[in-house]
Amino acid sequence: MKIVTWNVNSLNVRLAHVLLFLEKHRPDVLCLQETKLPDEKFPAEEIQNAGYQAVYSGQKTYNGVAIISRKAASDLIMDVPDLDDPQRRLLAATIEGVRIINVYIPNGQEVGSDKYAYKFRWLASFADFLKDEMDKHERLVLLGDYNIAPADIDVHDPARWSGKITCSPPERQVFADFLGLGLVDTVRSLHTDTPLFSWWDYRMNAFRRSWGLRIDHQLATANMKAMEAGVDTEYRAMERPSDHAPVWVEFE
Secondary structure, rough: OOOEEEEOOOOOOOOHHHHHHHHHHOOOEEEOOOOOOHHOOOOOOHHHOOOOEEEEEEOOOOEEEEEEEOOEOOOOOOOOOOOOOOOOOOOEEEEEEEEEEEEEOOOOOOOHHHHHHHHHHHHHHHHHHHHHHHOOOOOEEEEEOOOOOOOOHHOOOHHHOOOOOOOOOOHHHHHHHHOOOOEEEEHHHHHOOOOOOOEOOOOOOOOOOOEEEEEEEEEEEEOOOOEEEOOOHHHOOOOOOEOOOEEEEEEE
């Protein structure tokens, strides 16, 4: 089962890239973040014509998540329980017996800011939801744009990013806590010593200089054995790309 996560930073702008990816790689599941589309504008017909179906939760201009899959998705959840938040950042579904939790975790903007505090309020509520989901579902993948680089190997310049947003100790502790629940960092488990990045700033020629961060992840229960995994940088090199690249995992 091939599962992919990709922050497309506007599905309207990147739809051709997504359709090309589906045609070329034929994943079983493709999870998108930052679709930036209200539901009535979602390109469901184009996705269907590509041989896939989609469930989605969007809003105009910001955020938005979608799950595109070959097989039908069921048991949808589109909100973190007990969190009064209009931002569309969560979409959970079950596909072929696997619980998929697609997240766009808040960026936080700057350590100590109001948005940083919001990030941790969101994460606190989400952690309770995740534990409940893990109790209910034996096979589970938590994937998406975490906006957390969990270790120095996931950062092009650890000294420059030390203590800053996505790399602050409290954020990294959240990631460690996810692992503490029994989830496995599938990509890192197969590339233990290799720096891998999934996001590069649009500024300063960051992609060509390999100035990136690994902030897009697929954590899975131990019984979801990852056989192969990687980051498809080809799509970051295209014309008018997202600032993120697809992160893929082939499960047994």
